[in-house]
Amino acid sequence: MEYLHTMVRVRDLDESLDFYCNKLGLVETSRKDVEAGRFTLVFLAAPGDAERARDAQAPLVELTHNWDPEEYAGGRNFGHLAYRVDDIYESCQRLMDGGVTINRPPRDGHMAFIRSPDGISIELLQKGESLAPQEPWASMENTGSW
Numbered sequence: 001m002e003y004l005h006t007m008v009r010v011r012d013l014d015e016s017l018d019f020y021c022n023k024l025g026l027v028e029t030s031r032k033d034v035e036a037g038r039f040t041l042v043f044l045a046a047p048g049d050a051e052r053a054r055d056a057q058a059p060l061v062e063l064t065h066n067w068d069p070e071e072y073a074g075g076r077n078f079g080h081l082a083y084r085v086d087d088i089y090e091s092c093q094r095l096m097d098g099g100v101t102i103n104r105p106p107r108d109g110h111m112a113f114i115r116s117p118d119g120i121s122i123e124l125l126q127k128g129e130s131l132a133p134q135e136p137w138a139s140m141e142n143t144g145s146w
Contacts, residue, residue, distance in 0.1 A: 106126070110131070
């Protein structure tokens, strides 16, 4: 397992970039505008991690700016922790065997979400290419929210 990123939702992207980059000193490593979803993702790294972050896409802070105004209450602005795993199916099975609910099963062989005991969302991402869809994951429904 390797740590990837922490996602934080931001109301004002320019104000947030001023804080994280100009004041805190992080550097922007990549940006993606998703017009269909109406959001922008900006990935930031500490200066000493910038080269490694560009190559390995980790460790990063992901700023998510939803284009439509939204008030974030109850911790909604904090999104999730993300980890890359060697085998998403094995990881999810091990977690389920340990009593962890898989909130968003890895139906696509690529991504799953679970929650910590304190309700923090954790994203699991398949290392490398997505695995071929397989049961019981392919037909498993979402449980709760993530």
